[in-house]
Amino acid sequence: MMTVPLDYYIILSAFLFAIGAIGVVVSRNLIVMFMAVEIMLNAANLALIAFSRFLKLMDGHVFVFLVMTVAAAEAAVGLAIVIAVFRARESVNADSLNLMKW
Amino acid sequence: MEMLIFAVAAIVALASAVMVIAVKNPVGGVLFLIMSIAAQTVLYIMLSGIFVAAFMILVYAGAIMVLFLFVIMMLNLRHADLGPDSLRRVKPLAWVFGSVLLAELVWVSMAASMPASGIDETFGSVPAVSRLLYGKFVYPFELTSVLLLAAIIGAVVMARKGS
Structure with a gap:
């Protein structure tokens, strides 16, 4: 039976989340920033599944399902915004969006 | 293993x-x-x-x-070509804050220990989760269809040419 303790999964999830957070801050390519957001969502999903298993409660699986649906919607709208930005600025550099920059 | x-x-x-x-x-x-x-x-x-x-x-x-x-x-x-890196000077700061975030998360995660116990075979299977989706969580589940519809319309409007 389960030989891997819960905290291993949660710490792995923490590492993935930190990688995603650093990726969003460090990268300037809008698409790479989106992928880093996906990594963070995956990290949260992993923690949910792990807690779900150890609490013996399947509600976490439903929550992960909903998170994935939101991720799909977010990716569709986000990539459409990237396309619109590319049309307007000929670039996917986040720095090119400086109209509202103070 | x-x-x-x-x-x-x-x-x-x-x-x-x-x-x-x-x-x-x-x-x-x-x-x-x-x-x-x-x-x-x-x-x-x-x-x-x-x-x-x-x-x-x-x-x-x-x-x-x-x-x-x-x-x-x-x-x-x-x-x-993304051009010159405008973030070059603040990038180390991102690594510092990322490490702090990671340390904090790991520190909190250390406390998360739970005994592993046996579960029945249907745990997490498609019928079991589907029963939850269409039973206890039927309203959130149905609401995702509204979300997806909004996302479809949003994506089409945003990506349309010459808007």
């Missing part, structure tokens, strides 16, 4: 996630993200989340990542 599988999957997931933000070519980034997702799917199966594991492969690796690839190839970003 189980520990070994966990270690391999965890290392692959972490290394691929690092590569996603490290590689220059975004197509490579998408492929590394698919690899990371596949490794995480192994962990889902180890946690007996069969339904979410299937969903992860189908929706994440199958649909969302193809959408990313499609956009990257449509915009022809392979040779996209």
